[in-house]
Amino acid sequence: MSQPVDTQTSSEQQAKPKAKHWVYLLPLGLFAVLMVFFFFGLGLNPRLIPSPLIGQPTPVFSLPKLSNPEEMIQHTDFQGEVSLLNIWATWCTSCRQEHPVLMKIAQSKEVPIYGLYYKDVPALGIDWLQNYGDPYRDNAVDEDGKVGIEWGAYGTPETFLIDQNGIIRYKHVGPISWHDWETTLLPMITSLRNNNGV
Amino acid sequence: MIPEIGHFALILALAVALVQAIIPGMGLLCRRVDWMAVAKPAALLQFALVLTAYGILTYSFIVHDFSVLYAANTSNSELPLIYRISGVWGAHEGSLLLWVLILSAWTAILAMYSKHYPDDMAAGVISVLGFISIGFLLFSLFTSNPFIRHFPAPIDGGDLNPLLQDPVMAIHPPMLYMGYVGFAVPFAFAIVALVQGRLDTAWARWVRPWALTAWICLTGGITLGSWWAYYELGWGGWWFWDPVENASFMPWLTGTALIHSLAVTEKRHALRNWTILLAIICFSLSLLGTFLVRSGVLTSVHAFASDPTRGVFVLAFLGLVVGISLSLFAFRAWQLRTLTPFSLVSREMALLTNSVLLLVTMLTVLLGTLYPLILEALGGGKISVGPPYFSRVFIPLMIPVVFLVAVGSLIRWREDNISTLIKQLRTPAILAIVFASVLSLLLPGKASFTAWFALLLTFWVINSCFVQLQQRLRNSQSLLQGLRRTPRGWYGMILAHIGLGFTVVGIALSSVYSQEQDVHMVKGDTRTLGEYRFELVDVERITGPNYEADMGTIRIYKNDKELMTLQPEKRIYNVRKNIMTEAAIHSNLLRDLYVSLGEQRNPVTEAWSVRLYYKPFILWIWLGGLFMVLGGLLAVTDKRYRLEVKQEKIKLDVNHVTAS
Amino acid sequence: MASRFSCLCLLLFFITASPAEIAGFPFESETQEQRFRDLSSELRCLVCQNQSLADSNAGLAQDLRSELYEQVLTGNSNNQIISFMTERYGDFILYKPRFAMKTLLLWLTPILLFSVGIFCLIRFSKFRNQGQQTQVSEEELQRIRALLQAEEEKQ
Numbered sequence A: 001m002s003q004p005v006d007t008q009t010s011s012e013q014q015a016k017p018k019a020k021h022w023v024y025l026l027p028l029g030l031f032a033v034l035m036v037f038f039f040f041g042l043g044l045n046p047r048l049i050p051s052p053l054i055g056q057p058t059p060v061f062s063l064p065k066l067s068n069p070e071e072m073i074q075h076t077d078f079q080g081e082v083s084l085l086n087i088w089a090t091w092c093t094s095c096r097q098e099h100p101v102l103m104k105i106a107q108s109k110e111v112p113i114y115g116l117y118y119k120d121v122p123a124l125g126i127d128w129l130q131n132y133g134d135p136y137r138d139n140a141v142d143e144d145g146k147v148g149i150e151w152g153a154y155g156t157p158e159t160f161l162i163d164q165n166g167i168i169r170y171k172h173v174g175p176i177s178w179h180d181w182e183t184t185l186l187p188m189i190t191s192l193r194n195n196n197g198v
Numbered sequence B: 001m002i003p004e005i006g007h008f009a010l011i012l013a014l015a016v017a018l019v020q021a022i023i024p025g026m027g028l029l030c031r032r033v034d035w036m037a038v039a040k041p042a043a044l045l046q047f048a049l050v051l052t053a054y055g056i057l058t059y060s061f062i063v064h065d066f067s068v069l070y071a072a073n074t075s076n077s078e079l080p081l082i083y084r085i086s087g088v089w090g091a092h093e094g095s096l097l098l099w100v101l102i103l104s105a106w107t108a109i110l111a112m113y114s115k116h117y118p119d120d121m122a123a124g125v126i127s128v129l130g131f132i133s134i135g136f137l138l139f140s141l142f143t144s145n146p147f148i149r150h151f152p153a154p155i156d157g158g159d160l161n162p163l164l165q166d167p168v169m170a171i172h173p174p175m176l177y178m179g180y181v182g183f184a185v186p187f188a189f190a191i192v193a194l195v196q197g198r199l200d201t202a203w204a205r206w207v208r209p210w211a212l213t214a215w216i217c218l219t220g221g222i223t224l225g226s227w228w229a230y231y232e233l234g235w236g237g238w239w240f241w242d243p244v245e246n247a248s249f250m251p252w253l254t255g256t257a258l259i260h261s262l263a264v265t266e267k268r269h270a271l272r273n274w275t276i277l278l279a280i281i282c283f284s285l286s287l288l289g290t291f292l293v294r295s296g297v298l299t300s301v302h303a304f305a306s307d308p309t310r311g312v313f314v315l316a317f318l319g320l321v322v323g324i325s326l327s328l329f330a331f332r333a334w335q336l337r338t339l340t341p342f343s344l345v346s347r348e349m350a351l352l353t354n355s356v357l358l359l360v361t362m363l364t365v366l367l368g369t370l371y372p373l374i375l376e377a378l379g380g381g382k383i384s385v386g387p388p389y390f391s392r393v394f395i396p397l398m399i400p401v402v403f404l405v406a407v408g409s410l411i412r413w414r415e416d417n418i419s420t421l422i423k424q425l426r427t428p429a430i431l432a433i434v435f436a437s438v439l440s441l442l443l444p445g446k447a448s449f450t451a452w453f454a455l456l457l458t459f460w461v462i463n464s465c466f467v468q469l470q471q472r473l474r475n476s477q478s479l480l481q482g483l484r485r486t487p488r489g490w491y492g493m494i495l496a497h498i499g500l501g502f503t504v505v506g507i508a509l510s511s512v513y514s515q516e517q518d519v520h521m522v523k524g525d526t527r528t529l530g531e532y533r534f535e536l537v538d539v540e541r542i543t544g545p546n547y548e549a550d551m552g553t554i555r556i557y558k559n560d561k562e563l564m565t566l567q568p569e570k571r572i573y574n575v576r577k578n579i580m581t582e583a584a585i586h587s588n589l590l591r592d593l594y595v596s597l598g599e600q601r602n603p604v605t606e607a608w609s610v611r612l613y614y615k616p617f618i619l620w621i622w623l624g625g626l627f628m629v630l631g632g633l634l635a636v637t638d639k640r641y642r643l644e645v646k647q648e649k650i651k652l653d654v655n656h657v658t659a660s
Numbered sequence C: 001m002a003s004r005f006s007c008l009c010l011l012l013f014f015i016t017a018s019p020a021e022i023a024g025f026p027f028e029s030e031t032q033e034q035r036f037r038d039l040s041s042e043l044r045c046l047v048c049q050n051q052s053l054a055d056s057n058a059g060l061a062q063d064l065r066s067e068l069y070e071q072v073l074t075g076n077s078n079n080q081i082i083s084f085m086t087e088r089y090g091d092f093i094l095y096k097p098r099f100a101m102k103t104l105l106l107w108l109t110p111i112l113l114f115s116v117g118i119f120c121l122i123r124f125s126k127f128r129n130q131g132q133q134t135q136v137s138e139e140e141l142q143r144i145r146a147l148l149q150a151e152e153e154k155q
Helices: A008-041 A093-108 A122-132 A146-150 A178-194 B002-030 B039-062 B069-074 B081-089 B092-112 B119-143 B167-182 B184-196 B201-232 B243-268 B272-295 B308-336 B347-377 B387-408 B418-442 B449-474 B479-485 B488-513 B619-636 B645-659 C002-011 C030-042 C059-074 C078-089 C101-130 C135-154
Strands: A062-064 A072-074 A083-088 A113-118 A138-142 A158-162 A168-173 B515-521 B526-529 B532-543 B547-558 B561-566 B569-573 B579-582 B584-587 B591-602 B607-616
Touching: A008 B272, A008 B308, A008 B347, A072 A138, A083 A093, A093 A113, A093 A122, A093 A178, A113 A146, A122 A138, A138 A146, A146 C059, A158 A178, A168 A178, B002 B039, B002 B092, B002 B119, B002 B184, B039 B069, B039 B081, B039 B092, B039 B119, B069 B092, B081 B092, B081 B167, B092 B119, B092 B167, B092 B184, B092 B272, B119 B184, B119 B308, B167 B184, B167 B201, B167 B243, B167 B272, B184 B201, B184 B272, B184 B308, B201 B243, B201 B272, B201 B579, B201 B619, B243 B272, B243 B347, B272 B308, B272 B347, B347 B387, B347 C101, B387 B418, B387 B449, B387 B488, B387 C030, B387 C101, B418 B449, B449 B479, B449 B488, B488 B607, B488 B619, B515 B526, B526 B607, B532 B591, B532 B607, B547 B591, B547 B607, B561 B584, B561 B591, B569 B591, B579 B591, C030 C059, C030 C078, C059 C078
Parallel strands: A062 A138, A083 A113, A113 A138
Antiparallel strands: A062 A072, A083 A158, A158 A168, B515 B607, B526 B532, B532 B547, B547 B561, B547 B569, B569 B579, B584 B591, B591 B607
């Protein structure tokens, strides 16, 4: 388009062959962009759903304790110190796999673990804890799963890290491994403690 | 010992594929006829080797050789013979081998027919297919070898996924793969045309049957898959916009555009670049589907166990194949520009418009499928894009496509007079409005605009077919003679278009007028759905060959007259303990009655969860698919594809020029 | 056509006005039932990952369905119910993504692509019409001459 336009027809016909060459590059360009996303996509875990509860106060609830149905356990119980909340059930096979790790964490006395005993019969849970050991400070019994919904539970076991102000800081879906504990949870707990939850 | 022979055959196949890819390819570039001559024997040999490997894998399934790790994981001694044979493609490694087998089979068939093509074209195409085969053989041998053994062999195998223990599921994957892989052939033709910088009408004539065959297989595969989902998954759904379904639907959309664009390229020597681009995209999408299914980047009910190395491998291969071919397109395609004239009102334009719309639809489906992935990669959090999104964008894009189907097959090539066109289409349009209005008034329930509009579109397409027939017969002396003279390809087109209409009607009417109840019933309970009354008579425990099941007996009454008894099952397969729903369905052209049995809700009262559906006209969805397949078959067997191509080439081009 | 017609007449008597029962939940009105149906098919079951709440038989889906049922009966609005779900499970639970900044491209691209497609088609056809008379047939003729020549040389 450097020359003044004589007639529309001639200018278009002259400009066309040159001007249109870049169009043929479009598919390649689009494909390149797509490839970049695929490359990053390979590193993502499609099964992991981030929780919107991170940074939020713990959901409001009040449930009977597993050890003593007369007593209640509440969201306010989490305040004052850094703690873990573990959602588990006896029907959940990965919970069985996770259990020894929880025992080890409990023995380290780094952090109290609360349990949310999810959609299961209390008697079975009591047996389980007697047989395999009890890593929990307390267990809340959520027989109908309503409180589980409040916590956004979708796959047991799930573990929440709660700071001393009762704010949820982290969520781990699936069984915790010792590696997870050492590399993720423990450092977070230490830093939360040092910074007083801020 | 025997599995090792299979493994060895696969390694040899890779060596032969290298020869098949490189030597004829070099021959094409260096114009050496003797090098090109390697193509045919190499292709046949590769096929023989892959077939051997595949046969041996099947053998280890049949004789329960559980020392073969893959057989141990996907088969079981209780598995019936037919599922041991189809079980070979029941998981990642075997299905990949099937993919390679089909690719080498297509190549071998092409090699057999190679005398119909110029030597350089045949050699080039076989070479390109060889390169693709190298990629998949490497993939198979290095990341997913089906012949890996482990000792001691387990006593029994891990069983085939019960979802796949179904006759339709036995043929759905091979059919789909034949479609996917089939598009490799038009792709290879396109690459050779780009390399040679030459593309004539004969080229389009060679490619058309291949593209059409691939399209038929893909259509069949998708239709079967959808039908299977409907009767097997137990909640009456037949399309879920699942990433893997989309992965098969995107090549279908592009393939549909391709077969139409090829018609223009053959008949009018126009849209050559467009056809080439579509051929490339079509096969690229087939590869993309492989990547999506096997890398685990997207969650899907279909996804194979994901493995990061596999993901990286397929991604690299995808990048290489598509990257090279799109680069070739970027730098060579403009040489193939055509200036064949056609007006805004012409068949070329109608077909082009539809193929553009199909491509836009494909891109939309692609966007919806990948958007969660893209957003997450950009740190935007995790979202879902599901059926509500897809149906909102897909349907509006399809309406003009279906509308143009009628116009495109009626309008003249090159240039048509808009007023004659309107005159021709006036009668079908008026009749369509009348039929649709009458029928939608007759339909039960609330008058629905959706139903009316779908009927309108369908009658519009069908009526226009009659107008075309009338035009065809106008110049012939007798009806019979006229019908006989009409080429098969034309009947194929009509059949496929009518099939499309059927599918549209099936989708619309079944979604508008379906009724369902999801209830808890105890024995003796009845529920009413429309004019049908369902009674749960009994639930009993039965034992199948490799499963236990609860079988419900549900009696259906209409106006207090017993109509039929349906027996849905809830199966628990012995090995994997999977729970499977076997719905019981009574189908006819007007309605489906669909019953599926859920779990026992209350052990004391013996209440069962039962889903009851009444789905009018749903069969038409798959009937439409069947019509499309039949139409495709008619078109592909048209005798003009069997003519000697070489002698035709010149004559056609001369005709073409005199015409313009 | 006639048989289809008569069968359709039979279909006339089908629809009953009373609200149906879903997932074992009885409904008081048809609007409630419809809302439950719509919402449960627009929410994703998180455990099975590619099924809606309506379709899934998973335990969590059942719990979420009964939560949904209660909220529908209480008279909570669709927006309230949807934010209840997203506050707990995030946007992932929505099969129909919200129209927001981050989904802007998702919702607008189809319209954009459609417009670009139509625009290109119109441009393309104009170009076609201009080239029609002179340039094209000349080029075609040259091409065919070359082709014929090549063919002669071959023989």
